[in-house]
Amino acid sequence: MRILVTNDDGIDSPGIYALAQALQGVGEVTVVAPNQQQSAVGHALTVAVPLRVHPYERNGKPFGHAVTGTPADCVKLALDAILPERPDIVVSGINHGRNTAVSLIYSGTVSAATEGTLLGIPSIAISLDNFSLDADFTHAAEVAAWLVPILHQHHLPRGVLLNVNVPAIPRDQIKGVRIAEQGSGFWNDRYEVRHDPMGRPYYWLTGSYIPDGHSGSDDQLLTEGYVTITPIHYRLTDHTMLEELRTWGIEGKGGA
C-alpha cells in the first residue's frame, strides 16, 4: 500500500512525524508537506506564483519533500510531479487541535484530504484535541495506523473523506470509536486592536471555540472521550433552499 502523508502544521511539526512513523509499518510512506505552518488556509491553491520542492531531513535521515505551498498544493503536486505512482491513500495530519464542526471549512488539514478525494484517492484527515506544543501524538498515530488498512479494504466514493478526531487523554480513559456527525460548534472570535510604535492600529484575530453540545456530534463525542470518525462530502447544493427559491418568482426574464 502506498500512503501519501501531508499536513498543514508544516513538515517540521511533531504531528506529521508521529504519523509518518506509525504508518511505516502499514505501507510505503511518502511525506509531501508544506515547508511552513499553513493553519486556517482553507482549501487554498497557489496559482499566482510557482512552487518549489526541497528535500527535508529529520534526525539526519531523509524524511520527505517540503513544498513552498498549501496542503492542497502538496497533494496536487505530489500526485502530478513527485510520486512515481498514484498513492492508495492520503493521510493528512496529525493536526494540533480538533477539526470539528465549522472548523472543517477553515482547516488546511481537512483541505489536503479534500484534494485527495477530489483526485479519486481515499483520504483521511486526523487531528488531536490538543493545541499545546508538547502534545503527545502517539495514540492518535496508532489510530491512523489502525484505520488506514481498514479504509484500504473498503470503498470510499470520490468526493468523500473521513475526518478523524482523537481525544488528548490517557489511553485507558478513551471510551472507544464512534461514527459522528459534523457538529454546529463555532468560533466566538473578535479582533484585538493594538497599536504599533508609530501609533497605527493593527488587528489580531483572537477568540475561543464553542463546541456543539448535542449528543452524536463530533464535538460532543470527542469531548466525552471518543475517537470520532465523520464522513465529509462536498455536494454543496442546498436542495431545501433550492425549492424555496423557486417560490420567489425570480426565474425567467426578471433580472436578466
Add this chain to the structure above:
Amino acid sequence: MRILVTNDDGIDSPGIYALAQALQGVGEVTVVAPNQQQSAVGHALTVAVPLRVHPYERNGKPFGHAVTGTPADCVKLALDAILPERPDIVVSGINHGRNTAVSLIYSGTVSAATEGTLLGIPSIAISLDNFSLDADFTHAAEVAAWLVPILHQHHLPRGVLLNVNVPAIPRDQIKGVRIAEQGSGFWNDRYEVRHDPMGRPYYWLTGSYIPDGHSGSDDQLLTEGYVTITPIHYRLTDHTMLEELRTWGIEGKGGA
C-alpha cells in the same frame, strides 16, 4: 439597507468597482476588500499575523477599506471592527471567471459570502463568466442590484448563501434567470515544470476547466446563456456514507 461589498480579485479590480457603483442605488454601500489579488485562497483566515486596514481611493474619491488579508478576513474584520452597524447583506464579487461546481471549494469570492452567512448575514457571491482583463461587468452588476432587494425581502437561513453566475454575452442573448444545482465540473490541471537560471526546477499550476454538461447544472445553464442562482450550504456530513461506515464494524474499542 446596509450592504457590505467585498471580493477576492482585490479592491482595485474592475469587478468590485462595477458592483459597488450599481449597489449605490440600492442601499448604503461599504467596501472592505483585500488590498491585493486573493484568488483560489479558499476559506482562508489570517491568524499568524495581524491585519492592517488602509483607506482606498478611486478616481480621487474615497472608495473603501483595503485589508491586508483574505476575503473571509475582510468580512470578519468589517463586522467586528470597521462597520459601525451590522450590514443587512454581504455581496462578494464580481469575480473574473465563473464560480461553479468544484470551483466553489477554491473560490475566495464564495468564501467571503460563506463567512457572511456563517455570521448570520444574508450573503451573495456573484461571478462573470469571463477571465479577460477587459470584461464588461455592467450587466452582472445590474443583476446584483436586481437581486439584493429581493433577497432582503426574503429569508435566507444562516449557513446558506446564494451563488450567482452571469454569462459574458450581449444582454439580448441572455435567456433569463434559472435556479441551478452545483455541477460536477472539474479542473483538468497539471504542473508545468520549468527551470530557473541556476537549473533548479519550479512548478507552475496550469490547466483547463471541464464544465458539467448535465442539464440543470450551474455549468450547463451558464453555458446555455442563463444567469444561474445556486443555494449553497455547509452541512458536510455525508449521511449515506455515515450509515455505510456503521457496517464496517469500526465502532467500539477497536482502534481506541
